[in-house]
Amino acid sequence: xxxxxxxxxxxxxxxxxxxxxxxxxxxxxxxxxxxxxxxxxxxxxxxxxxxxxxxxxxxxxxxxxxxxxxxxxxxxxxxxxxxxxxxxxxxxxxxxxxxxxxxxxxxxxxxxxxxxxxxxxxxxxxxxxxxxxxxxxxxxxxxxxxxxxxxxxxxxxxxxxxxxxxxxxxxxxxxxxxxxxxxxxxxxxxxxxxxxxxxxxxxxxxxxxxxxxxxxxxxxxxxxxxxxxxxxxxxxxxxxxxxxxxxxxxxxxxxxxxxxxxxxxxxxxxxxxxxxxxxxxxxxxxxxxxxxxxxxxxxxxxxxxxxxxxxxxxxxxxxxxxxxxxxxxxxxxxxxxxxxxxxxxxxxxxxxxxxxxxxxxxxxxxxxxxxxxxxxxxxxxxxxx
Numbered sequence: 001x002x003x004x005x006x007x008x009x010x011x012x013x014x015x016x017x018x019x020x021x022x023x024x025x026x027x028x029x030x031x032x033x034x035x036x037x038x039x040x041x042x043x044x045x046x047x048x049x050x051x052x053x054x055x056x057x058x059x060x061x062x063x064x065x066x067x068x069x070x071x072x073x074x075x076x077x078x079x080x081x082x083x084x085x086x087x088x089x090x091x092x093x094x095x096x097x098x099x100x101x102x103x104x105x106x107x108x109x110x111x112x113x114x115x116x117x118x119x120x121x122x123x124x125x126x127x128x129x130x131x132x133x134x135x136x137x138x139x140x141x142x143x144x145x146x147x148x149x150x151x152x153x154x155x156x157x158x159x160x161x162x163x164x165x166x167x168x169x170x171x172x173x174x175x176x177x178x179x180x181x182x183x184x185x186x187x188x189x190x191x192x193x194x195x196x197x198x199x200x201x202x203x204x205x206x207x208x209x210x211x212x213x214x215x216x217x218x219x220x221x222x223x224x225x226x227x228x229x230x231x232x233x234x235x236x237x238x239x240x241x242x243x244x245x246x247x248x249x250x251x252x253x254x255x256x257x258x259x260x261x262x263x264x265x266x267x268x269x270x271x272x273x274x275x276x277x278x279x280x281x282x283x284x285x286x287x288x289x290x291x292x293x294x295x296x297x298x299x300x301x302x303x304x305x306x307x308x309x310x311x312x313x314x315x316x317x318x319x320x321x322x323x324x325x326x327x328x329x330x331x332x333x334x335x336x337x338x339x340x341x342x343x344x345x346x347x348x349x350x351x352x353x354x355x356x357x358x359x360x361x362x363x364x365x366x367x368x369x370x371x372x373x374x375x376x377x378x379x380x381x382x383x384x385x
Contacts, residue, residue, distance in 0.1 A: 004028040009075045010354075012225070014087065017226040017344040021069055024061040026186045031056065031306045034176040037195060043279075048286070051278040054305060059073070062100040070095055083356070085229075086347050093117075093234035103180060104306045109309030111272065118237060121270045121313040128316065129266035129385045133289065135376060137257045140360050144204075145257070147197035154181075154198045154206075154379055158190060164365045167219040169211075170250050178302045181206050185230070185339065188222075190215065204253040207365050210253070213244040213336075216362045221338030224357045229338025236341045237311055242318025243335055246326065247364050249319075249381070252371035259380060261299075264291060265312035268303040278304045293372035320384045332367060 012292065033039070033054035043052050045191055068093050078084040089203065096117040103109040121129075138145070149157065155171050162169070173194040180196045183189070190210055197207070217240060221230035245262065248254040262287055271281040278300055285296035302312055321342060334340075334348050337360050351357035 011080070011083065014075065015226050015228060017073060018087075018090070018094075019231065020068060022231040023186050024066065025097050025101060026184060027097055027100055028182060029184065030059060031104055031309060032174075032177045033301065033305055033348050036176060036178060036301060040301075043282075043297065044293070048279055048282055052301070052304075053303075054105070056306070059101060059104075063098060065323065066098055067095060070098075080354075082347065082350055086233075086344070089234045090228055093232075100306070104125065107307040110309075114306065114308055118309075118311045118314060120273050121266050121317075122308050124385050125266055125313060126318055128272050128320070129270075131384070132259050132263040132316075134381060135256050135260075135380065137260060138255055141255065144200040148200060149198040151194050151196070151198075151202060153360045154192055154203060157203050158192075158207060158211060162211055162215075165211070165216065165219075165357065166363055167215070167284065167362065169215055169219075178305060179300055181210050183210050183218060185218045185221075185232075188215070188218055194383055197366045201253065201257075204251070205248050205258060205298035208247040208253060208364075209244040209253045212247045212364045212366055214240065216242070216364055217336055217338055217340075220336055220362050221358050223361055224338065224351075226351065226356050229233075229340065229357060232339035233344050233347075234286075234340045235343065236339045238318040238321070239335060240313040240318070240339060241315045241340045242320075242322035242342075243364070245315055245319040245331075246322040247366040249323070249372050250364075250370055251366035252294075252373060254372065254374070254377055256376065256380075259316075259377070261295070263328055264289065264295075264299050265303065266316055268299050269310050269313040272303060272308045272369075282359060309322065316384075318339045320381065323381045333360045333363055334377075336363060 027209060035055045039052035039054060043050065054370050074093065075084055078087060096113065099113040100110065100117055101114050151173050158171060170189040172189055172191055174191050175194045177191065177193050180193045180202065182191050184191060248258065268281050268285065271284055276284065281304065282296050282300040285291040285299060286293050304307060325342065334345060335342065337348055337357060340348055348357065352359060
């Protein structure tokens with residue numbers, strides 16, 4: 001066996017080891033409270049004064065052993081300097097996620113680990129959110145915004161929508177999640193909130209967001225010789241959520257109401273940086289911004305779960321970055337190759353060129369043509385700073 005083959009085999013061996021380790025660290029599996037509905041009722045009964053006490057799933061891995069296994073990987077044996085540098089960044093990124101998981105429920109410890117992994121809104125991000133909140137929401141009494149579909153009916157709609165794509169995935173229900181739907185990447189599963197009744201607009205958003213992007217990048221990620229595309233590049237959340245909300249826009253389903261929801265998330269995450277408690281974040285959304293109490297509770301829960309989860313501000317920053325990227329005429333299919341990040345575009349091209357990766361097989365259906373007819377949405381996206 002020549003030196004080139006030895007080097008390639010070494011890279012694949014390390015990639016394989018990382019694959020085995022990363023399957024244990026799906027952060028969203030651990031950070032969703034298992035008693036959210038019970039705590040919501042207690043919080044409302046307390047007249048919004050007693051902060052919820054959330055409980056979380058049990059962690060099923062040895063954190064010290066996992067850290068050790070990551071940092072004893074012999075990355076120095078990867079001869080290609082560009083690829084070695086990428087893997088070093090990936091290891092540090094995964095280590096940060098492990099630290100997040102191991103401190104869930106430990107208040108400030110989790111918050112600071114979340115801060116390292118996801119960052120927090122800048123002043124400009126907060127200004128962008130406030131800019132969006134100045135616009136008038138669509139008539140929320142419209143039929144498309146009214147609760148309509150049970151979880152079972154929603155499941156049928158998801159399956160019908162998925163016929164556009166050449167892949168299959170699992171669908172399951174959960175009564176212990178803050179979101180109304182989410183994709184669990186490591187088990188190729190769409191999870192639906194069994195406590196929720198879905199509106200027509202929510203279904204239009206979720207099919208494009210969860211299946212059209214999150215499941216598309218999950219399935220594309222599995223097709224590469226290297227498994228890092230499947231588990232995620234550093235800072236991939238902003239790009240992935242940006243792509244997902246952009247598909248809502250391109251499919252003609254992004255509303256002012258939805259943009260405001262993303263803006264409220266930025267405001268809520270910013271409240272963490274200001275040291276707000278759950279109840280103070282809730283009152284900020286409910287009293288200051290007139291957000292109805294159910295939505296104010298769930299946004300507050302998404303942000304305060306674990307001890308302070310800053311990820312949610314990235315939906316809006318990601319949308320702006322993807323919108324600008326698309327408008328500049330760049331190849332968006334490169335960003336669908338897996339759980340990748342905008343800042344690693346050159347690495348993606350390099351890996352494809354050197355046969356370590358392949359071009360995207362599945363392409364988000366909504367990206368084929370711009371179906372947005374709402375000029376106000378265009379005005380907002382063009383003027384976000």
